[in-house]
Amino acid sequence: MHLEWLRLLAPETIVVVTALIVLMADLTLFRQKPITFRAAVAGMIATLGCLIAIFWLEELSVSQKLGMLSLSPLTQMIKQAILALTIFTALISFSAKFTRHIGEYFALLLVATVGLLFLISSENLLMIFVSLELLSLSLYAMVAFNKASLASSEAALKYFLFGGMAAAFTLYGISLIYGLTGSLELPEIATKLSAQTATPALFLALVMTLIGFAFKLAAAPFHLWAPDAYQGAPTQIASFIASGSKIGSFFVLARILAVGFPQNTGSAAFCSWTSGWAPILALLAVISMLLGNIVAIMQSSVKRLLAYSAIAHGGYALLAFFGTGTRAMSALMFYVITYAITVLGAFAVVAMVENGSNREQMRDFAGLSRRAPVLSACMAVFMLSLAGIPPLAGFFGKFYVFTVALSGPQNLGLLWLVIVAISASAISLYYYLQVLKQIYVADVPAHPAPLDTNVIARGAIVVLAAAVVLMGCLPGPTLEKLATAMAKSIF
Amino acid sequence: MLAWTIYISFIGAAVLMLLPGDKPRLARRLGLLTALGGMIAGCLGVSQFSKGTPGRLDEIVNLPWIADLHIHYHLAVDGVSAVLVLLTGIAAVVGILFSWNIEHRAKEFFAMFLALIGGVYGVFLSFDLFLLFVFYEIAIIPKYFLIAIWGSTRREYGAMKLALYSFIGSAMVLIGLIAAYVVSGSHSFDLVELAKYPFPASFQNWAFPLVFIGFAILAGLWPFHTWAPTGHVAAPTAASMLLAGVVMKLGAYGAMRVAMILFPLGLQTWQNTIALLAVIGIVYGAMVALVQRDFKFVIGYSSVSHMGFVLLGLMTLTQVGISGAILQMFSHGIIAGLLFGVVGRMVYDRTHTRDLVQLQPMNLSKLLPFAAVTFVIGGAASMGLPGFSGFIAELQVVEGAWVAFPIFTVAAGLGIILGVAYTLRVMIKAFFLQNEPIHATDAAPHHFVPITLPERLGALVLLAATLVIGLYPRLLMDLIVPAVNSPLFSRMLKGGVS
Numbered sequence: 001m002h003l004e005w006l007r008l009l010a011p012e013t014i015v016v017v018t019a020l021i022v023l024m025a026d027l028t029l030f031r032q033k034p035i036t037f038r039a040a041v042a043g044m045i046a047t048l049g050c051l052i053a054i055f056w057l058e059e060l061s062v063s064q065k066l067g068m069l070s071l072s073p074l075t076q077m078i079k080q081a082i083l084a085l086t087i088f089t090a091l092i093s094f095s096a097k098f099t100r101h102i103g104e105y106f107a108l109l110l111v112a113t114v115g116l117l118f119l120i121s122s123e124n125l126l127m128i129f130v131s132l133e134l135l136s137l138s139l140y141a142m143v144a145f146n147k148a149s150l151a152s153s154e155a156a157l158k159y160f161l162f163g164g165m166a167a168a169f170t171l172y173g174i175s176l177i178y179g180l181t182g183s184l185e186l187p188e189i190a191t192k193l194s195a196q197t198a199t200p201a202l203f204l205a206l207v208m209t210l211i212g213f214a215f216k217l218a219a220a221p222f223h224l225w226a227p228d229a230y231q232g233a234p235t236q237i238a239s240f241i242a243s244g245s246k247i248g249s250f251f252v253l254a255r256i257l258a259v260g261f262p263q264n265t266g267s268a269a270f271c272s273w274t275s276g277w278a279p280i281l282a283l284l285a286v287i288s289m290l291l292g293n294i295v296a297i298m299q300s301s302v303k304r305l306l307a308y309s310a311i312a313h314g315g316y317a318l319l320a321f322f323g324t325g326t327r328a329m330s331a332l333m334f335y336v337i338t339y340a341i342t343v344l345g346a347f348a349v350v351a352m353v354e355n356g357s358n359r360e361q362m363r364d365f366a367g368l369s370r371r372a373p374v375l376s377a378c379m380a381v382f383m384l385s386l387a388g389i390p391p392l393a394g395f396f397g398k399f400y401v402f403t404v405a406l407s408g409p410q411n412l413g414l415l416w417l418v419i420v421a422i423s424a425s426a427i428s429l430y431y432y433l434q435v436l437k438q439i440y441v442a443d444v445p446a447h448p449a450p451l452d453t454n455v456i457a458r459g460a461i462v463v464l465a466a467a468v469v470l471m472g473c474l475p476g477p478t479l480e481k482l483a484t485a486m487a488k489s490i491f
Numbered sequence: 492m493l494a495w496t497i498y499i500s501f502i503g504a505a506v507l508m509l510l511p512g513d514k515p516r517l518a519r520r521l522g523l524l525t526a527l528g529g530m531i532a533g534c535l536g537v538s539q540f541s542k543g544t545p546g547r548l549d550e551i552v553n554l555p556w557i558a559d560l561h562i563h564y565h566l567a568v569d570g571v572s573a574v575l576v577l578l579t580g581i582a583a584v585v586g587i588l589f590s591w592n593i594e595h596r597a598k599e600f601f602a603m604f605l606a607l608i609g610g611v612y613g614v615f616l617s618f619d620l621f622l623l624f625v626f627y628e629i630a631i632i633p634k635y636f637l638i639a640i641w642g643s644t645r646r647e648y649g650a651m652k653l654a655l656y657s658f659i660g661s662a663m664v665l666i667g668l669i670a671a672y673v674v675s676g677s678h679s680f681d682l683v684e685l686a687k688y689p690f691p692a693s694f695q696n697w698a699f700p701l702v703f704i705g706f707a708i709l710a711g712l713w714p715f716h717t718w719a720p721t722g723h724v725a726a727p728t729a730a731s732m733l734l735a736g737v738v739m740k741l742g743a744y745g746a747m748r749v750a751m752i753l754f755p756l757g758l759q760t761w762q763n764t765i766a767l768l769a770v771i772g773i774v775y776g777a778m779v780a781l782v783q784r785d786f787k788f789v790i791g792y793s794s795v796s797h798m799g800f801v802l803l804g805l806m807t808l809t810q811v812g813i814s815g816a817i818l819q820m821f822s823h824g825i826i827a828g829l830l831f832g833v834v835g836r837m838v839y840d841r842t843h844t845r846d847l848v849q850l851q852p853m854n855l856s857k858l859l860p861f862a863a864v865t866f867v868i869g870g871a872a873s874m875g876l877p878g879f880s881g882f883i884a885e886l887q888v889v890e891g892a893w894v895a896f897p898i899f900t901v902a903a904g905l906g907i908i909l910g911v912a913y914t915l916r917v918m919i920k921a922f923f924l925q926n927e928p929i930h931a932t933d934a935a936p937h938h939f940v941p942i943t944l945p946e947r948l949g950a951l952v953l954l955a956a957t958l959v960i961g962l963y964p965r966l967l968m969d970l971i972v973p974a975v976n977s978p979l980f981s982r983m984l985k986g987g988v989s
Contacts, residue, residue: 330559377508389632390625396557399621399669403560406673419666426655426662433635433654441639441647479559 008066011053011079012117018049019110026103039096040456042106046090049110050083057083063489068124072489074329075120077481078251081337082120085244085344086113088460089236092348095454097356098146098234105145109240112138116248123259125174125184128252132170132216135248136163139241143233149358155232162215162225170212176205177260186260194263203275206264209256210280216249219318220288223311230307235354238303239347242310243340250317250336254329257321268322269413281318282417288315289424296431302350302360305431306343309386312428313339316398316421322414323404326486331397331404333482338385338393338471345464346382348457349375355452362435367444372451375458376439378465385468387432388425392472398425400475493536493616494551494566496576499528500583500609507602515597522601523587529608530580537573537970546570546973548683551616561679565619570974571748571817574967575615575740578824581956582736583608585828588949589836590729593641600641604729607633611737620668620749621680624661627745630738631657634730641727643839644785649718649725653734656708656718663705664745667698671753685753686979692756699757703750703765709742711798712765713772720791724845728835731787735794735827740820743801747816751805755983758808763896766806770899770906773799777909781916786838786845789917790830793873796906797823797881803903804888808984812891814971819884821967822872822957826881829869829953837862837946838921841939847920856922861942863922865950870914872957875907880960 006013022042030038057080063072089109099105115135122128140163144156178184180202181192193202211222218226230238257277266276273279292312299305317339320332352375353368354360369376385394402418471478503525507518540549551566568576586604593600606629613626631654638650672680675688690698708715719739723731751758776796783789797819804816839845842853856863872879875886885907892900960967974980 384632390628395625395628399665400560402665402669403673403677406669407677412670412674415666415670418669422662422666423659426659429658430651430655433651436636437639437647437651440636476557476559479557483559 005066008060008062008064008071009069011056011060011083012114014049014053014056015083015110015114015117018046019107019114021049022046022110023103023107026106035097035100035102036095038102039094042102043090043094046106046110047087050087050090050113054080054083061488065123066121068127069118069121070123071121073485074482074489077485078120078247078333079117081340082113082116082244082247085240085247085340086110088344088348088464089240089244091460092239092344092351092457093236094456095452096234096236098148098152101145105142108138108142112142112240113244116244119248119252122252123186123255125177125186125189125256128256129167129170129174132252133167135245136167136216139237139245142237142240143229145237146232146234149232151228151232151358152234153232155229159225159229162222166212166215166222168212169208169215173205173208173210173212176201176208180205186256189260190262193261198264198275202264206261206277207280210277210284213249213253214284217246217253217314218307218311219284219314220291220311223288223292226311227304227307230310231301231303235303235347235351235360238306239344239351242306242347243344246310246314247333247336247340250332254321254332258329267413268417270416272413278322281321285315285318285417286420288312288318289421293424293427293431296428299431300362302362302365302435303347305435306346306350309428309431310343312424313343313386316401316425319405319417319421320401322417323408326483328404328408330479330482330486331400334475334478335397335401337478338397338468341464341467341471342382342385342394345378345461345468346386348461348464349379349382352452352454352457352461355450357449359449362438363442363445364449365435365438366442367448368439370444371448374462375451378461379439380436381465381468383432383436385472387429389429390472391469393468393475394472396472396475492532492539493568493576495532496529496536496580496612497566497609497616499525499532500605500612503528504602504605504609507598507605510598513596513598515594518597518601519587519591519593522590522605523584525605526580526583526587526608529612530584533576533580533612536568537577540568540573541970545969546977548618548977548979556619556622560621561677562621563619563681564622565681566616566622567618568616569977569979570970570972571744572615573970574817574821575744576612577967578740578821579608579611579615579737581952582733582824582828585832585949585952586729586732586736588945588952589732589832590727591943591945592836592840593727593729596640600637600727603633603637604733607637607733608737611741614741615744618682619680620682620685623682623745623749624665624668627664627741628661630741631661634734634738637730638722638726641730642725643727644724645721646725649721653718653722656715660705660708660715660742663701664749667702667705668749670694670698682748682752683979686982690754690756695754695757696760697757699750699754700761702754703746703758703761706742706745706750707765707802710739710746710802711742711772711776711795712802713768713775713795713799716772716776716795719795720788723791723794723831724785724787728831728840731791731831731835732828735790735831736824739794739798740824743798743805743816743820746802747805747813752979752983755986758983759986762806762808766803766892766896766899769799769802769806770902771799772796773803773903773906774909777906777913780913781909784847786834786847786850786917786921787831789913790827790834793830793910793913794823794827796910797827797873799906800885800888800903803892803899807888807891807895809891809894810972810975810984811887812895813975813980813984814968815884815887815889815891817971817975818880818960818964818967819888822880822884822960825953825956825960826869826872826879829865829950829957830873832946832949832953833862833866833869837865837942847917850921851924858939859942861947861950865954866918866922868954869957870918872961874911874914878958878961880957880964882961883964
């Protein structure tokens with residue numbers, strides 16, 4: 001019995017063990033070695049651990065409840081995606097120059113990943129909360145990792161305070177839900193709720209929980225921590241916050257709403273709103289898309305620009321919640337995964353350019369295409385994908401989400417939301433082109449700062465860019481994989 | 492065969508991008524080779540197509556692409572596509588010939604140029620609307636870089652304006668397409684399938700203007716034309732040839748192929764409004780062209796005016812008018828390309844000014860006789876003199892418009908007269924004004940590099956094209972007219988009744 005449990009939870013266990021190995025190895029064996037060597041070793045170990053976990057998940061094709069957890073092919077697929085993103089984060093951290101605490105850094109990265117893995121598996125509100133905290137606490141510490149930079153500490157404090165507030169909201173919502181239904185298990189909550197009429201207390205609980213998650217997702221108007229955290233944090237960490245942790249948060253939010261509250265959808269159709277979670281999400285989505293895109297126009301720091309673009313992209317992704325059935329989930333996951341890959345790549349390029357310094361302003365990218373053509377081409381792919389230019393993954397993701405949102409029960413009632421989304425994305429081309437303009441059009445400055453030349457990190461960027469192109473040109477295989485995983489899942 | 496037009500262009504672009512180092516000679520040769528390859532593939536494909544029964548729709552490829560959403564990789568060709576593929580082929584080759592003097596980052600220039608061309612071929616051959624949209628958007632980004640990197644006057648402003656206008660237009664199109672897809676039951680993005688679906692009139696009434704204007708922004712529909720003059724002026728010669736010659740046609744083609752065919756009822760509602768905008772465009776463009784000081788702005792505004800004829804022709808909803816509009820797309824693509832070639836390459840690259848006041852004392856007709864002669868012939872074609880393609884095209888548009896909207900037709904006639912006026916004005920000012928004796932300071936006469944062989948070749952190709960079509964329009968009309976009579980179009984002409 002317990003062995004069987006261990007088999008099912010082996011991926012999480014492997015990652016935890018890897019975290020410990022990294023920590024121990026770095027503390028004992030490599031203490032005196034140069035930093036780049038230590039980073040390479042620790043990164044290798046982390047990569048290996050995650051790879052083993054990925055292959056283990058591939059073998060593990062089960063659909064079953066396991067105490068507070070619930071495993072399915074879908075959760076396994078999402079976990080694989082998250083592990084892969086962790087690997088890429090580790091790979092671009094090979095040349096990390098912001099810290100001497102290499103072991104701790106990689107260990108925290110892996111612990112955050114474990115938090116994410118549990119988050120994906122859980123169908124119990126308490127378990128969700130605990131894994132969310134495990135994730136967040138690791139991230140707070142990682143944001144503060146650049147001890148030489150004041151901005152890093154400030155960002156961490158801000159992130160921590162907002163995160164704590166979000167946790168309080170979520171916990172309050174969860175306690176209300178528990179009070180109303182007497183259960184923390186999502187499916188049970190749904191059955192209990194279907195027996196009773198919706199009370200204002202229930203909506204209060206929903207609003208509280210959603211606000212908590214909105215903080216996590218950096219959906220406007222709860223986004224205030226994001227730009228500072230993204231800018232202040234070491235770029236590699238920012239990429240992880242924007243990619244892996246975003247997938248986890250979106251998945252679990254979708255799970256809470258779809259499994260726990262299927263009856264309380266409400267409607268955000270034009271001029272006929274009814275109460276439920278849909279109108280709340282619609283508001284969050286609209287504010288995020290508009291605010292994120294408009295404020296991004298004014299940024300001169302590329303990391304800040306990416307932060308605001310992340311807020312906007314959170315808004316687009318929320319549109320998938322208005323669809324129904326497996327298709328909506330598939331659209332959401334496709335969108336979030338492709339977004340994660342893209343933004344991770346974009347941050348990786350920023351990390352290469354700033355190369356340990358804090359110079360990641362637009363002008364620091366001037367003439368990059370003449371100095372590093374491959375890196376620039378990858379950045380062009382990432383930027384254009386974020387802007388939603390076909391045939392890149394970002395375009396198809398958006399297209400799929402918008403189609404799904406319109407195909408929901410409200411039909412064309414949600415057209416207004418799609419119109420806002422598409423117009424917002426038309427605005428966004430402007431600032432993505434600003435970055436590309438610096439890279440391709442502006443002249444090389446007289447004394448450009450040296451670029452990071454780490455081969456592994458560069459290779460990782462190229463792979464990410466190739467993935468963005470491939471998933472954009474041929475989204476079919478990914479969609480099929482999602483669909484088969486979904487079909488076999490109890491979702 | 493025709494699908495290779497797309498592949499050859501993209502392969503060429505990719506090969507150029509991957510070339511190590513910057514070797515301008517190699518880059519332009521490869522570019523020319525690719526463009527020629529595309530043109531030959533296009534010509535062969537079209538000649539093959541023209542042998543079969545006229546008016547049919549020839550499948551090229553039809554493979555499931557994204558099965559989950561019923562999106563197909565569907566390329567096909569009908570008479571209209573065939574004509575525009577020919578135009579694209581010619582414009583691509585001539586564009587490369589006119590960019591023979593590009594030395595600065597030549598490899599990237601030709602790669603972007605070919606990527607743009609590939610996207611354009613793709614749009615003209617796609618019969619799956621999702622695919623069409625993908626190609627349509629692919630064309631936006633190279634345009635931006637072509638202008639921003641290699642352009643002249645206010646290039647970054649012009650480039651960004653064009654990119655944003657295009658993107659906003661395609662956002663409008665995307666909204667309409669997704670809505671149409673969902674309303675029709677999410678079964679297919681196929682143009683022929685969707686065209687059969689009876690969309691409710693209330694839906695068509697807002698979807699039609701959305702999609703039509705979304706596309707027509709790129710066709711220079713007044714008052715959304717303002718990207719055109721600035722974009723054309725800022726662009727390097729080859730890019731302005733492509734913008735006027737091909738990209739504006741993308742807009743008109745999309746408006747016709749997607750908006751008009753899918754939403755015939757909406758078209759009926761909006762017919763007069765759009766025709767009015769088209770006529771305003773004709774007259775306004777011509778009047779503004781009449782007072783410009785910048786040589787290139789004159790051609791830029793004349794493009795707005797000439798594209799007004801295309802849109803007016805489409806709005807007549809008569810077979811004559813629409814055929815005329817399609818022929819006008821071809822004809823204007825050739826003539827505008829020629830005029831931009833003369834202004835941008837032959838004159839500006841030598842004199843480094845386009846200011847008509849500064850050009851006057853240069854005696855260009857003596858110094859650059861070939862440019863002067865080319866411009867006179869091109870100007871004559873642009874004015875719509877018989878014997879050139881523009882005459883046949885505009886005549887048909889006016890003939891169609893006479894039935895549909897007599898009053899507008901009078902205004903359009905005024906536009907033609909103004910067209911003569913601004914062409915003659917700019918011709919005289921730039922080339923033929925005999926000026927006062929040269930000042931002492933100006934004593935040294937200007938010396939210009941003689942017109943080079945690639946320029947001559949390019950100009951001759953374009954002149955030949957406009958003359959051949961002008962003298963023997965059946966060459967293209969035999970493709971266009973049956974296509975307009977085909978079921979796809981006739982349903983639109985009959986207001987949605989098949």
